[in-house]
Amino acid sequence: MRFAVAELALVWRLFRADLGHQTKRIVLTVLAIAWGTLSIVLLLSFGEGLKRSLGQGARGLGEHVAIVWPGATTRAWMGLPSGRPIPIKEEDPALLRSRIPEIGLLSVEYAKYTSIAVGTKSINTRLRGVDPEFGEMRNIHPQLGGRFLNARDVAEKRRVVFLGEELARDLFGAEDVVGRTLQINQSVFLVVGVAEKKIQMGMYNGPDRNQPSIPSSTFKSMFTDAKIENLVYRPVSLDLADMAKAELYRVMGAKYHFDPEDTRSLGIWDTREMQRINDNIGLGIQIFLGIIGGLTLFVGGMGVANIMYAVVKERTREIGVKMALGAKERQVMTPFILEALLMTVLGGLVGTCVSLGLIAIIAALPLKGEAFDLLGRPTFSPAIAAATATILGTIGSLAGFFPAKHASSVNPAVSLRYE
Amino acid sequence: MMIEMQGIRKVYSTGRVEVEALKSVDLDIDRNEFVAIVGPSGSGKSTLMNLLGCLDTPTSGLYRLSGETVGGLDRNRLAEIRNRHVGFVFQNFNLLPYATALENVELPLLFGGVPTKERRERAKAMLAKVDLADRMDHKPTELSGGQMQRVAVARALVNRPTMILADEPTGNLDTSSGKGIVGLFQELHAGGQTVVMITHDMALARIASRIVQIRDGEIVDDQRAAA
Numbered sequence: 001m002r003f004a005v006a007e008l009a010l011v012w013r014l015f016r017a018d019l020g021h022q023t024k025r026i027v028l029t030v031l032a033i034a035w036g037t038l039s040i041v042l043l044l045s046f047g048e049g050l051k052r053s054l055g056q057g058a059r060g061l062g063e064h065v066a067i068v069w070p071g072a073t074t075r076a077w078m079g080l081p082s083g084r085p086i087p088i089k090e091e092d093p094a095l096l097r098s099r100i101p102e103i104g105l106l107s108v109e110y111a112k113y114t115s116i117a118v119g120t121k122s123i124n125t126r127l128r129g130v131d132p133e134f135g136e137m138r139n140i141h142p143q144l145g146g147r148f149l150n151a152r153d154v155a156e157k158r159r160v161v162f163l164g165e166e167l168a169r170d171l172f173g174a175e176d177v178v179g180r181t182l183q184i185n186q187s188v189f190l191v192v193g194v195a196e197k198k199i200q201m202g203m204y205n206g207p208d209r210n211q212p213s214i215p216s217s218t219f220k221s222m223f224t225d226a227k228i229e230n231l232v233y234r235p236v237s238l239d240l241a242d243m244a245k246a247e248l249y250r251v252m253g254a255k256y257h258f259d260p261e262d263t264r265s266l267g268i269w270d271t272r273e274m275q276r277i278n279d280n281i282g283l284g285i286q287i288f289l290g291i292i293g294g295l296t297l298f299v300g301g302m303g304v305a306n307i308m309y310a311v312v313k314e315r316t317r318e319i320g321v322k323m324a325l326g327a328k329e330r331q332v333m334t335p336f337i338l339e340a341l342l343m344t345v346l347g348g349l350v351g352t353c354v355s356l357g358l359i360a361i362i363a364a365l366p367l368k369g370e371a372f373d374l375l376g377r378p379t380f381s382p383a384i385a386a387a388t389a390t391i392l393g394t395i396g397s398l399a400g401f402f403p404a405k406h407a408s409s410v411n412p413a414v415s416l417r418y419e
Numbered sequence: 420m421m422i423e424m425q426g427i428r429k430v431y432s433t434g435r436v437e438v439e440a441l442k443s444v445d446l447d448i449d450r451n452e453f454v455a456i457v458g459p460s461g462s463g464k465s466t467l468m469n470l471l472g473c474l475d476t477p478t479s480g481l482y483r484l485s486g487e488t489v490g491g492l493d494r495n496r497l498a499e500i501r502n503r504h505v506g507f508v509f510q511n512f513n514l515l516p517y518a519t520a521l522e523n524v525e526l527p528l529l530f531g532g533v534p535t536k537e538r539r540e541r542a543k544a545m546l547a548k549v550d551l552a553d554r555m556d557h558k559p560t561e562l563s564g565g566q567m568q569r570v571a572v573a574r575a576l577v578n579r580p581t582m583i584l585a586d587e588p589t590g591n592l593d594t595s596s597g598k599g600i601v602g603l604f605q606e607l608h609a610g611g612q613t614v615v616m617i618t619h620d621m622a623l624a625r626i627a628s629r630i631v632q633i634r635d636g637e638i639v640d641d642q643r644a645a646a
Contacts, residue, residue: 013517321513324474325574326502326530328495413474416509 011338018311018339026343029307032300033347033392034354040293041355041388045378047289051282052379053199058271058278060200060208062138064238066245067204067269069230077259086256086265088228090220093131096231099251102244104236107131110219111205111229116212117183118171125167126211127184129219129226135162137234139198140208146178146193153192153215160218161189166209168194185222189214199373202274204230241272294391300347301395308340308403319407320415333404340400341393348392356380420483421581421613422448422471427480429466440466442636444480448582448615453608455624456617458633465586467633468617472505472584473497485581502531506575510587512567514559520546520570521555527578545573549603565596572603582613589623601626 019026073084093108110129115122134140135148142148142162153160161182168177168191180191200207220226235244245268246260253260312319319332359378429441440463448454458464469475470482473489476497482489484504489497506527507513514523524542533541546555549569559567568588575583585604589597604614605626616627624630625644632640 324507325527326498328498413469
């Protein structure tokens with residue numbers, strides 16, 4: 001180690017000397033490394049951005065929520081035949097809330113296609129009746145100045161409505177919507193909030209941005225024959241999700257007499273699965289992009305190795321002198337490896353700085369549209385920095401190692417006479 | 420005996436052709452001798468120098484340096500022996516062009532693992548000994564030929580080697596600088612240093628206390644000057 005430190009100053013001067021008569025070659029190689037670093041950093045950052053928006057998109061439906069809808073038995077159970085429909089009845093949400101502590105939040109969802117009118121403009125859409133918990137679970141957040149439905153809305157069967165942001169724009173244009181009124185099924189409703197824009201990749205019955213929500217109690221009083229279309233619940237924690245699901249089958253199975261193992265009797269869409277797949281797709285894309293960037297960098301590394309071979313040849317005589325003075329194999333090799341690393345690190349720094357600048361510029365660009373929403377913004381992260389540094393270090397060391405090994409294998413007696 | 424060579428033979432094979440550079444050399448050199456090895460080009464004197472300096476190993480024969488048998492040793496071990504026992508002085512100086520005089524002199528100590536402070540001090544003292552105390556921070560290109568060769572001598576001496584091995588040390592110098600270097604060798608010899616000098620110049624060889632003549636890979640004459 002002492003040797004390496006003492007050699008550092010000499011290596012730097014060696015590099016400057018080489019730079020003197022190999023200027024073009026070294027500059028081009030450093031640029032090649034910079035280019036490789038640029039591609040690896042940018043590709044990984046785009047991958048990271050994409051991964052994050054995929055994650056956001058998956059959470060657009062709600063984080064770790066499960067959707068339950070009526071099904072039919074597929075097994076005979078306690079003397080009852082298979083193929084028997086299993087409903088979700090009005091009293092079931094309260095039963096589940098009281099019997100299953102693993103369920104954190106729960107909401108019913110009624111739904112009906114109906115027309116919504118503002119003045120003479122009328123839009124046909126899926127109206128849903130939900131509980132206040134629905135908004136939080138499904139990541140439906142109100143824009144500033146508005147709110148989602150609350151407990152009093154439900155208790156007092158208020159005629160209030162919360163609009164998806166696209167529906168609000170279609171009905172009212174760009175105007176401020178909260179406090180305005182509209183008509184649903186010949187009744188007047190007050191708009192209490194409009195949803196914030198979000199990326200939503202998972203959905204059932206259409207995206208949230210086109211749907212109006214009213215209190216479940218209001219919905220039930222308007223459409224007395226309405227049946228619960230589905231339940232949405234979120235477990236207390238991720239660890240309890242499986243238990244909550246099993247308990248739900250057990251409680252409902254006891255009530256409606258079906259086998260708790262018969263998972264077709266009630267349909268449950270557990271969105272954890274989708275989120276896991278999404279995460280894996282994101283990671284897969286990032287690895288793929290990383291490999292492409294790595295290969296680009298590898299080509300730059302070949303350039304460094306090439307130069308180092310030339311430098312070794314040029315310094316054959318010097319290597320001989322050092323050997324005559326008693327330099328061991330390692331001591332002959334170290335300066336070459338350090339010089340290769342120096343070139344690589346230099347290129348890496350240039351490449352990283354340029355890519356950070358580009359990422360900042362892209363972030364500042366006013367890019368709009370669904371494609372950009374999903375592609376997200378390239379995001380630099382400490383993990384990317386670590387990966388890039390590791391790859392650069394490895395390539396630099398290898399690009400130095402082989403020429404250096406070659407240098408240390410020369411015959412001192414021969415190399416001293418080398419001209 | 421400091422240097423013992425018995426039946427040293429060196430054969431170079433280039434493809435199918437074998438060249439016998441040294442046939443069978445027996446040579447003993449004692450401590451504090453000043454030996455000149457003289458011969459025309461192609462006589463095998465460079466091969467002999469490479470073997471003496473442990474830059475190369477003989478095809479057959481026995482070589483003992485300070486009691487240690489050189490032969491069958493690996494490259495790193497040979498490097499250590501060169502570092503400890505041999506101080507090379509070359510015809511074309513062979514200084515590192517990008518390093519200062521002081522750094523050049525420090526190199527053998529660097530390779531020998533001497534700590535920084537001691538290394539610097541010993542190198543400075545050695546440069547002062549060859550009258551270059553005021554040129555320590557100069558690069559070789561900023562020095563004259565004679566000064567460069569004196570830096571090289573300082574570098575050869577700095578690790579207190581068993582012998583100085585000089586290959587045509589005055590070959591690239593003008594007459595007066597050459598005389599300076601020769602005078603330096605005589606001084607060193609007088610101070611107890613073993614010096615082996617390889618040259619084709621009989622006039623130069625006469626300053627040594629012993630002249631070994633080599634021709635066609637064999638020692639043909641070995642004379643000690645009358646003391």
